[in-house]
Amino acid sequence: MAGPALRRNGASTPETAVEPERRHGALNESQRLDNQLCFAVYAAAHAFGRAYRNLLGRHDLTYPQYLVLMVLWEEDGLTVKEIGERLFLDSGTLTPLLKRLEASGRVRRARDRPDERQVSIFLTEAGEALRDILACIPDEAGGMTGFAIKDRKDLLEHLVSLRDGLRSHDPA
Template sequence: MATLDTTPGTDTGHADFLRLDHQICFSLHAATRAFNGVYRAALKELGLTYPQYLVMLVLWEHDELPVKRIGEHLRLDSGTLSPLLKRLEAAGYVERRRSPEDERSVTARPTEAGTALREKALGVPKRIAAATGLDLAEISALRTQLNALAARLDAADPEALGGLG
């Protein structure tokens, strides 16, 4: 795999590194916005937003979890996750409870209505896959690449990224 030499002061011969259409971050941002639009349409009949759908996916997979673990799965902090859970609870899809062992710990689990919603959601991944125009092998390969990219970015040394030169 080719890499760009981004060492400060190195003349790479590419004067257009700062073009918007050359930024991977913008390509990912644009793809994310496009995905959000497709998911908005696919989730409309379920009455869920995309972030709420992600919470439900975690709960359908793991049943009851501490809120902290849900946040770890989704890479969300409690300040973002708590309002999502409150809205899902108000809709009747999630039940939150304080742990009897530790009052500070709150768990969440799908209610009966939340579990029933899973059946309605089964068609969502197929509709999203169809919207991408990719076959399942391409989707799997892209997901693998994106997961590897996220892992590399998580491991990046923030100190090495600071400073402009």
């Protein structure tokens, strides 16, 4: 038999058999997992990741690669540092991702002549062509949420405020 043995006379039960709320006292409602804003955002981010994996997989793209392409579609020729600032990614995360995009023929990297440490990223024809091919992705992903467009815009506004509020308290 697994676990601690029960006393036959019923005088006590093992610690593991006691309900968690009784074992450690009643949980405060704010301590319940389902009441955690951070967990809801975390779980939603994972759900979005799975949705985008399905939408982008047929184009052999990951979600972070798609984000880089979106940044470059807005402004081509940004430096690695500028892309990282837009996506909140450090160069250690971004550089391998950019190398894979380059190997797939979607971007090209070019060192700045005056400052060899600076690397600018440019779309190739294939990377530019993906703009039209993937134009439907935002609406498809948004539609998966079950939210009306206005509700998605409101949620986006709230999430940006949430992000900015949290970043304002970040000591880094």
